[in-house]
Structure formats: structure tokens, C-alpha cells
Amino acid sequence: MKKNEILVLYGKRIKEMAEEACRLADLRCLILEKCASPDARIALKPNLLGPVAAEDGATTHPEIVEGVLAYLKAEGFRNLAVMEGSWVGDRTEDSLLVTGMGDLLRGLDVPFIDLQKDRTCRIDCCGMSLTVCRSPLEADFLINLPVMKGHCQTRMTCALKNMKGCIPNSEKRRFHKMGLFDPIGHLSCGLHQDFILTDSICSDLTFEDGGNPVQQDRIFAAADPVLNDAYCCRLMELSLSDVPYIGIAEACGVGSSDLSGADIRIYREEKDGYIAGEESKPAASSMNLRDILSVKEIVNEVDSCSACYGTLLPVLRRLKDEGYETGRLRGLCIGQGFRGKKGKLGIGSCTASFDVHLLGCPPEEDAMYTFLREILQDSEKEILQDPEKEILQDS
Secondary structure, three states, rough: OOOEEEEEEEEOOOOHHHHHHHHHHHHHHHHHHHHOOOOOOEEEEEEOOOOOOOOHOOOHHHHHHHHHHHHHHHOOOOEEEEEEEOOOOOOHHHHHHHOOOOHHHHHHHHOEEHHHOOOEEEEEEOOOOEEEEHHHHOOOHHHHHHHHEEEEOOEOOOOHHHHHHOOOOHHHHHHOOOHHHHHHHHHHHOOOOOOEEEOOEEEEEEEOOOOOOOOOOOEEEEOOOHHHHHHHHHOOOOOOOHHHHHHHHHHHOOOOOOHHEEEEEEEEEEEEEEEOOOOOOOOOOOOOOHHHHHHHHHHHOOOOHHHHHHHHHHHHHHHOOOOOHHHHHOOEEEOOOHHOEOOOOEEEEHHOOEEEEEOOOOOHHHHHHHHHHHHOOOOOOOOOOOOOOOOEEEO
């Protein structure tokens, strides 16, 4: 497979699609060209951000992992491992349980490495010093198995951002303080991904935590994460400027975003195999939820972690669907930028000094819902705030 190629497969049999994608990409040749040995340490990095079933649109389908492993074993590769670290606030072992990935890997006798518990080291990523887990760095060949989905802060997440699971929780928090885009763009410069197989089966195109899956019945393979993510933008009807970390990664020399020079080949599943076909209509815009809720007008967010902010969005939607006037929450504060500050209403332990706040890192979704519902039910309570005013001060 060449750097300018993208192989797209449409179908229903997920495991078989994954195997076929590996064959079409000649993954065996890619591995041996880099490693020159069938004993190469091969690492698979899926997306297991939290205990969310793949059918909900947030995590990698276990069948994709199964298909890639079946292909690798059939080609004689034995030194295999799957590795991932769930996002801050969830335990990776819970994600393994809920997604079924743990049972799958035990049945296949393939080891799993929990990157939340892995050793770490500091590396240079094109001039930016970042802390990275050692196990993916020590792999001879890294296979990235991301999910193409929306994201509440970065608009879209796929190959480049999926590498964030390869850093410790403390560094994930620091990424948010740094604004996400720059560190995500630099990370793949120091942590090289060799092959990408993207799960676009039924991803949530609104935000990363799932719950609103859109059936697409598609996976696609690439050797360039920048090109892969540029293609995702096209599928989701986003511009490259909507997702700045793609351009940052390109400037760091990670890859090319030039789709005009890409060789994109489409295959559709038929009874006797896969035949050349045409691309399906692009998926719906990833920002419908934010448009409906006008979240930017309601929430005062500064350096929040994805787990916390991503939990808040479905809560606001649920409250709005139930008829509550979520606009009354205007000025609700969330994020690490409010640590040690005073204010009126806050979500998460970072707002512990606020007059009214909900502790948790992140708070549970049900607790967040109950907390905000009770505030909205109490029409006499005047605790809301205007984010345009300087209401914060050091505590």
C-alpha cells in the first residue's frame, strides 16, 4: 500500500471486511518492508475510550480487531498485542468488559496491555516534548484502529487523535490545557503509526461518547494518518480548517492532506467477494447537536477534558428534549481553567470553589443530569451567571 492510497470497503460482515482490507493493502508486505522479520512486535491500537458498546458509535468493533488478528496469524505473525488506555474518568478494564474486547482477546490468546498502567517516557515530537506510554513506542509496527466520529471540542476524531490513548492520564489532562490541537498534531511525529484501518461502521457523527450512531457499513485503510483524517473530513462534510490538528501534523511532516493526489479505491461486498464500486453519499454534519443546543452560548468552557465536556452534551440534549429551558444555564462553567476560582455554577471538581457545583472527575452522567434538572426545576433559585462579565476571581 502506498502513502497516497485509501482503500474503502462497504459491507455487512465486519470481520471479513477487515481481513479483506488487510489483503488489499498487502499488510504483510508493509510489515516486512519495515521490520524484515515475521517476529516483529506488532501492536494494534483500537479506540476503547470508555465502557460503550461499538453499536453505540464510540468504540472500535471487536470484529475489526478479530479480522486483523486473523489475517496476521494466517500470514505467520505471532508476536501480537492489543493496547489501549481509556479516557480520564473511566477504567480500561471496564471498557474491555462492555465492548466484549476482553473476551475476544482471551479466546484468541492475544495479550492486552492497559496503557493507563504502562510505563512512560518523554519524547521529542517535532519540537514539542510529550510524555508517551512505552509499549506503543517499543512496537516494531503500530496498527491504528480508530473510529471516525464527531468530537465536542475538535469537531472530528480519527487516526491522529486516536493516538491520545497512548499517553498517560496526566498527559491527557495537559493536552486539554494546551488546547488539544497542537499536541495532537505533534504526537504522531514522535509516535509513528504504520497502518490505519478506520471503523466507520455505525459511528456517532455528533460527538465522541456515542449514543447517536449513524449506519455507514464502511471501513477504510490508509498508510498516512494525515491523508486518512483529511478523507474523514470530506466524508463528514467538514473543511480542514475545522480540524486544525490535521494541518499541524502535516506541517510536522507526518503526512499529506492533499486528497486531489490520492488514489481512493472503493469496494463493495457482493455474494462472491468484493467488486469495485462508488462512494456513498457523505454522512450528515457532525455538529447538529451543538447547533441544536447552542452549547457555545450556554457553556463557559476552559480547558475541559473530553470525558467531562462529552458527558455534559447528552445531558443538555436530554434536558432540552424533556422540555427544560436549557438557556437558563447560560454561563455554566466547566474545565481545568476554573481551578481555584470562584463563581456561581460549575460542573466537575475543577469548579469546587464555586457557590454551586457538582464534584466528580468527571461526574457521572446521571448525577450531572439530576444536578442540572434540579436547578432548572427551581425557578426561584437565582444562581446563574453571565459569562460576559468578570465573575471569577482567585479563591
